Amino acid sequence: MKQKSDVVIVGGGVNGCSLAYNLAKHDIDVIVVEKKYLSSGATGTCGAGIRQQWSTMENAQLAFKSVKIFEKLSKELGEDIEFRQGGYLIVVHDKKDMKQAEKNLEMQRSLGIKVDILNSKQINDVVSILDVKGMNAIGATFCPTDGHANPFKTTFAYANAARRYGAEIYTHTTVLDIKLNKNKIIDVKTDKGIIKTNTVVNAAGVWSKEVSSMVGIKLPNKPFRKEIMVTERMKPSFEAMVISFKDGIYFSQQQEGQIVGGIPIPEEKGGFKTLPTFSFIQHMSRTLTRYAPVLKHVNMLRHWTGFYDVTPDSRPILGESTKINGFIECNGFSGHGFMLSPMVSKILCDYIAEGKISEILQDLSLERFKDKKIEHEMNVVG
Amino acid sequence: MKKNKAIVCRCEDITEEDVINAIDEGYVDLEELRKKLRIGMGPCQGRVCIQLVTKILEGETGKKVPKKSQPTSRPPIVPVSLGTLASDGK
Structure with missing residues (x-):
């Protein structure tokens, strides 16, 4: 196991793997830590649909831009993801x-x-x-x-491409703790060793709450x-x-x-x-x-x-914490994480690699739940 | 080069060679192998293929596949028509 990395992503679902791909392509040193196998959580059990018909602007925008990426993704990643x-x-x-x-x-x-x-x-x-x-x-x-793609093949294709750009992916590896010095991240302790890093992305799906609590952040998921x-x-x-x-x-x-x-x-x-x-x-x-x-x-x-x-408004939580430097949320997808993943990972990569803050990132930060007037996504099925 | 065309998964027409090729590509986890090749997801629910694929995987990697990493059995175990499931039993 590598002992140091610029970024550690917790969770080997489609969002973790697509973010690893985007970061590695930007020459950023990245490690994905997954406690089971790739796509073992929500990604691998989902309905595989890709839809742009949402009631909130952020979801519709993320989905619209994701579809544009999905349309060329098989070619970009060099593997058929069965997008239709x-x-x-x-x-x-x-x-x-x-x-x-x-x-x-x-x-x-x-x-x-x-x-x-x-x-x-x-x-x-x-x-x-x-x-x-x-x-x-x-x-x-x-x-x-709108349409669908194969979630397993999409995740594997992202992971394989990420590895080709130098990303390391450790499956059957569990994150046990995240060590802080005041409000800075020092390292991530796993059951296979310690990785020194200053940036952690919490893409652990329903286990995100547990990961966030390691740095004292309470998620409403x-x-x-x-x-x-x-x-x-x-x-x-x-x-x-x-x-x-x-x-x-x-x-x-x-x-x-x-x-x-x-x-x-x-x-x-x-x-x-x-x-x-x-x-x-x-x-x-x-x-x-x-x-x-x-x-x-x-x-x-x-x-x-x-x-x-x-999440309380059925919209994802994205972006860096205001309390802990370098702790980035990428969870709370409320049933539509697969279809939004291409654009979500691109936005988070732009933020991590270049410090770009988009409007969507501000609208979907954890901070929005302090404001009582949150806008609820109406178009949820399943 | 290995060229064994013996069918391992009858539901999905997967041969021993397909399994070995996927293992060579790096799919050395039984669950990832299953999701890559769709083995165990057909009408037999893995009763035919999973044992065989486990054996091939163990042979190729030299590592024992733990019992707990066997795929979960899913209801209704045998195929049942939607009409029968939707009926109220009267």
């Missing part, structure tokens, strides 16, 4: 939904995101297997440049168990991700033909729970076959759980 743009179809159920959708659309369009409103008849032009009546739809919004399932493969019949904020459901068909999707269970109260529930199986199968009755003949293969690292 089949669009996101967001079901609108009533007039109140439509009002929020129109409001979001105006903001999204002002950023340059191409989004359309579909009437109930146009829904089947995008996804033919949907039962418009069964899902109680009066319309939908559709953004054709809470872990929420989320469940998701995959069916057997069938003939490709639709390309869009279908989601509904009212029913909480999301599902899409992957390139190989399997349908991947999730839904929240009403009794879920949060916490570090990892067992899948029978309640999910019932909710998911009932809602999914209501949305697309033809799927009742398709077999569910596997059902697993992952975590959302949820």
